[in-house]
Amino acid sequence: MEVANVNSRKNMGRKKIEIRKIEKKSSLEVTFSKRRTGLFKKAGELCVLCGAEAAAIVFSPGGRAFVFGHPTADAVIDRFLGRDTDTSSRGVVPAEQVVHGQVQRQYLEAVERSEVKEEGGFWWDAPIENMGLNELEQFKGSLEKLREKVADRVTVMTLMMVMESESGAGPSSTTMVEYAAPPQEYNSSAVLHARDLAADSHSQAVPQGFDEPRF
Amino acid sequence: MEVANVNSRKNMGRKKIEIRKIEKKSSLEVTFSKRRTGLFKKAGELCVLCGAEAAAIVFSPGGRAFVFGHPTADAVIDRFLGRDTDTSSRGVVPAEQVVHGQVQRQYLEAVERSEVKEEGGFWWDAPIENMGLNELEQFKGSLEKLREKVADRVTVMTLMMVMESESGAGPSSTTMVEYAAPPQEYNSSAVLHARDLAADSHSQAVPQGFDEPRF
DNA sequence: GCATCTATCTATAAGAT
C-alpha cells in the first residue's frame, strides 16, 4: 500500500461553510446531490411524524427537475415504517420511486409525445376506488391543452392534490404530480394570490378571525 | 431563586425518536413547527448554495398550508447574503414574506373572491421587465376558470415556473407559487406523467441517451 | 462521478422558564 503524506492521513471532518453560492463546480454538484437528498428525507419525516402532506420540487442549476411527493400519505408512512405496500393497484407511483424521483425534461417530453396507453386508456385514466372525479378529469384534459399552447415559452409545473378525509379533521390521502415543459427563451414571470398575504411586515401575514385549527 | 429537584436540574437533551406518527398532540404540533421551519431553511440554503430553484408546500394535518418558494432566485440570494432587495417594484412577494409564509385556506379564498385590484389590474397582471408573456397570461386566465369549476371537489395546487437564462445553461430566475381551493368531500385521485418514470426498480427511472446536463 | 469515512457542524426532543 501507498504511504500517504501526513496531511492526508486523517480526514479533516466537516467544516463550516457560508451560505453563498458555491463557486467550485464539482463541489456544487456534490453538495446539490447531498442536500437534495437530505431535504427530501426531511420532508418525508415531516409527513410521517406529523401526518402532514408535503411536496417539493427542486430544479438544479442545469434545469433538471427533482420531485418529492407522495402518491398517498399511507404509502409514504408504510415506507417509513418498513412495510411493503403495493401501490400499483391504486394506479399511483410507488413511493420509493417518487420520494427521490428524478425527472428529466426530455424524457418527460418523449413520454408525453408517445402517449403510451395501457388497458385501453392513459394510465392516469385508470379507475381508482370511488373515482367519480369527472371534474378532475375534465380539468386535467383542459390543462393539457393549455400547457401545450405555452410549452415552448414557459416551464409550467402543475401539482394537483386531492385529499380524502374521514372526519372533518385529518386529510389522509394524496396525490402528487408533476411535469415541466422545456424552456427555450424566457422571461421572469408573474404569480398569484400569495402577494396579499404579504401585506406589510412579518407576523401579520395571516389575518385573525378564522376558526380553522392552527395545525 | 428556587431549588429545583435533582432530576430537573439538567435537561435531558435530545433523544432519538422513531419516524412514526407522533401520538401526543402537543408534541406533534411542536415538532411540526420546528421541522417545517427546518425544512424551509434547508430548501433556502439549497437554493443559495447551488443556484437551484426550489419550492415546497406542506399541509399540516389540520389542513393549513405552508409554502416555501421564492419570487426570484436573486431575491432569495440577496436575503441570505443579508442584502436588502426591493422586490416590490417587480410585483413579486418579498422573499422574507414567502420563505416562511403561512397560507390559510379561508383567507386565500377570501382574497380570491374579493379580487382586489390595484393600479388598474390584478397585481399579478402588472408589467414585469420584458414581460411579453401573452401565452402565460392566457394560460393563467384559463386556469383560473378551470379551477373554479372544480374548486368544490378538489384541492388544486398550481405552480408555474418561468425561468430566465442568459446562456444556454443555467436558468437563473423565478418561481411562483400558489394556492388551493377547499376540499369538502373527496376521493383519491389520478396523476400524470410520472408513472412511466417508475417503470420498474429503483435506479432505472431515467432512461439513458439524453444529452442534458446532469446538474 | 459514486460510495465511504470521519470530524464536525447543525437541527432538534425534552424539559425548564
Next chain:
DNA sequence: TATCTTATAGATAGATG
C-alpha cells in the same frame, strides 16, 4: 403558549478509494 436550554441525534464538507 412561546422561548430558551441542553445533550444528543442526524446531516454533511472534505478527503479518500
